[in-house]
Amino acid sequence: MRRGFAVFVVFLPALLAACAQGTRPVGDLATLSCDAQLAYIDALVAQNGVRNASASPVAGFAYLRANRNSVLLARQLDEDGDGQVDQPDRWRDFIAQMRGLDRDARQSEMANLPVASGISFDQIEACANTMAASLMPDQYPVLSAAVFVPDDYLxxxxxxxxxxxxxxxxxxxxxxxxxxxxxxxxxxxxxxxxxxxxxxxxxxxxxxxxxxxxxxxxxxxxxxxxxxxxxxxxxxxxxxxxxxxxxxxxxxxxxxxxxxxxxxxxxxxxxxxxxxxxxxxxxxxxxxxxxxxxxxxxxxxxxxxxxxxxxxxxxxxxxxxxxxxxxxxxxxxxxxxxxxxxxxxxxxxxxxxxxxxxxxxxxxxxxxxxxxxxxxxxxxxxxxxxxxxxxxxxxxxxxxxxxxxxxxxxxxxxxxxxxxxxxxxxxxxxxxxxxxxxxxxxxxxxxxxxxxxxxxxxxxxxxxxxxxxxxxxxxxxxxxxxxxxxxx
Known part of the structure; x- marks a missing residue:
């Protein structure tokens, strides 16, 4: 975890409390790391109960979300089951599919917030796109394990x-x-x-x-x-x-x-x-x-x-x-x-x-x-x-x-x-x-x-x-x- 993100986590409760009271959070949120900005928005969404359940979060990758198609796409990247990406040309499209799910869900979440977030959707999108672009095929084992959608049976x-x-x-x-x-x-x-x-x-x-x-x-x-x-x-x-x-x-x-x-x-x-x-x-x-x-x-x-x-x-x-x-x-x-x-x-x-x-x-x-x-x-x-x-x-x-x-x-x-x-x-x-x-x-x-x-x-x-x-x-x-x- 980057040092800037760790410092941000310490002050996250205070920032959320300020938003809940309708006051501007202390400091310029736009100067925070991308990790910190995404964590702040996700926490604000959770605090205000406006999460969009159309797709599932991908644990450890806050800028991606998954649906049942994502799970199959992940398997199709590694058809021989050796834990490596078989067709590198598909990697970017796999990431883009989950990036699109997150984009659609996050746009509505931020729009539906009853309080000002202090960060624009475009700023969050720029961060999310930058982080997604940094993902490489050698990260497939970790990412594919995190792409999971629970079923709807109890x-x-x-x-x-x-x-x-x-x-x-x-x-x-x-x-x-x-x-x-x-x-x-x-x-x-x-x-x-x-x-x-x-x-x-x-x-x-x-x-x-x-x-x-x-x-x-x-x-x-x-x-x-x-x-x-x-x-x-x-x-x-x-x-x-x-x-x-x-x-x-x-x-x-x-x-x-x-x-x-x-x-x-x-x-x-x-x-x-x-x-x-x-x-x-x-x-x-x-x-x-x-x-x-x-x-x-x-x-x-x-x-x-x-x-x-x-x-x-x-x-x-x-x-x-x-x-x-x-x-x-x-x-x-x-x-x-x-x-x-x-x-x-x-x-x-x-x-x-x-x-x-x-x-x-x-x-x-x-x-x-x-x-x-x-x-x-x-x-x-x-x-x-x-x-x-x-x-x-x-x-x-x-x-x-x-x-x-x-x-x-x-x-x-x-x-x-x-x-x-x-x-x-x-x-x-x-x-x-x-x-x-x-x-x-x-x-x-x-x-x-x-x-x-x-x-x-x-x-x-x-x-x-x-x-x-x-x-x-x-x-x-x-x-x-x-x-x-x-x-x-």
Whole structure:
């Protein structure tokens, strides 16, 4: 540890106390070492409870953060397992991936601080970039050991809840849910449409995805500019067709009245949020475009409806081949529940370990889906429960004229980590420090806590979607598709 950083640590409590009281910290923070500046900001973020949980800290490397893709990238740097970097040309891209995760998270953290930090984000960024540039491949053994993302299952709850026994109750409950809800995928569109009214939430058509013009890094990960990503997102955007029985079925924009207040959804301004992700499938990194919409609530249908609660969300993801052709779509709710897969006819379902026991596996309620549907799908979504009922082709849609059209705004999902407070007092995150949306807990936890999923039914941030109550699976696992599918 450098001497300047050691001296700084001695005075850190006083600096934080000064910030908490709204006074300027003693001394010029910008003259501190980069280590000290990062430590100060991290401590200030922790003190004020504004940590962004979208990625995990990398211990010993304060300027990097990791997600589940980072863990696999680290392994791919050392394919022969000798503890050395096999492909030096990938080293910088590995560092850049984690630097980008830290940059995005830190930007929102610093913006959401309720007190002045005394250091600008640009200053912190310059420090972080300088420190990242100093990392060399011979540091791989130490760095790779620190790149770790914990899973979202609590083993102590499974032990206390006698999981090997209680899992059977969850299994039979899920089997019953499938029997009740998968039949809609076989229904005729006209029959479903007759039970309206239906609202179509959509964005402008974009026929040219610009896919072939987007740069890739040494791993094969897409590196689009902001404009290129938005063009790509528009080209594959689904129509969210929602049966609308009440205000709770209208898509909107999450807003925060004030810091620490309960968020609400403004249904006068429907948004479709997007992000770019990647999965490692069939020996290559494949891009994924993720879309999500938010509802004000899942209303109760009875006095004892344990699934009801504040907010609801639906997430749709499409995975693309090398040429931009859709390979597969899959979907969850904002809680991570109801994970369903919609593979194209270019894929083949393979036998997975979960197929032979009670663990949740890859459910395909519509079988194999035409690629034209996956390119621009209409997602038929039920009222109240917001369950997905059916997929159809937007380009061959004969029902659109009977729907109530709602133009939606396309917004990067990072917006949710930095919402403008309605009282004008700055910004705050939609999510708490643990990656949950406050106030969205469901009573189903009373029954499902032995499954080890924290706050089952609660809405959560990307990177925290455990998608199986029986078994262990995450929506953002990079090898998820390899687990269940192979190219034909």
């Amino acid at each position: 083993d102590f709850q499974r032990i206390a809840g006698l999981y090997p026994i209680t899992a059977f109750a969850a299994y039979f409950g899920y089997e019953g849910w499938k029997q009740e809800n998968f039949a809609s995928f076989e229904q005729r569109s006209a029959d479903i449409a007759a039970s309206g009214p239906w609202y179509d939430y959509l964005v402008p058509d974009q026929t040219d995805d610009g896919f072939s013009d987007i740069a890739r890094d040494a791993f094969g990960l897409l590196q689009p500019t902001g404009a290129e990503l938005e063009k790509l997102v528009l080209a594959y955007a689904p129509v969210f067709r929602v049966r609308t029985g009440s205000e709770s079925d209208k898509v909107g924009q999450p807003t925060l009245p004030a810091r620490d207040a309960l968020a609400v959804v403004d249904t006068d301004h429907p948004n479709i949020y997007y992000r770019l992700s990647h999965t490692y499938f069939a020996g290559k990194w494949r891009p994924q475009i993720v879309y999500e919409i938010w509802f004000p609530e899942r209303p109760a249908t009875s006095r004892f409806d344990i699934l009801a609660g504040h907010f609801d969300a639906l997430v749709w993801r499409v995975t693309l081949d090398d040429d931009g052709t859709p390979l597969i779509g899959d979907t969850i709710h904002g809680c991570g529940c109801y994970h369903m897969f919609f593979p194209s006819q270019t894929l083949q379902r393979i036998t997975a370990p979960e197929d032979n026991d009670i663990r949740e596996t890859a459910e395909m309620p519509a079988g194999y889906v035409d690629q034209s549907i996956l390119k621009q799908p209409v997602l038929w979504i039920d009222e109240t429960s917001h369950y997905l009922l059916k997929l159809t082709d937007a380009q061959a849609d004969t029902m659109a004229g009977n729907m109530i059209r709602q133009n939606a705004s396309l917004r990067p999902v990072q917006d949710l980590s930095q919402l403008q407070l309605q009282n004008g007092q700055g910004t705050a995150s939609f999510f708490d420090e643990d990656g949950f949306v406050p106030g969205t807990e469901r009573l189903e936890w009373i029954l499902l806590w032995p499954m080890g999923v924290e706050k089952p039914g609660a809405m959560r941030q990307w990177g925290h979607h455990a998608t199986a109550f029986v078994g262990r699976r995450h929506f953002d696992e990079p090898d998820l598709m390899d687990r269940y599918f192979t190219p034909r």
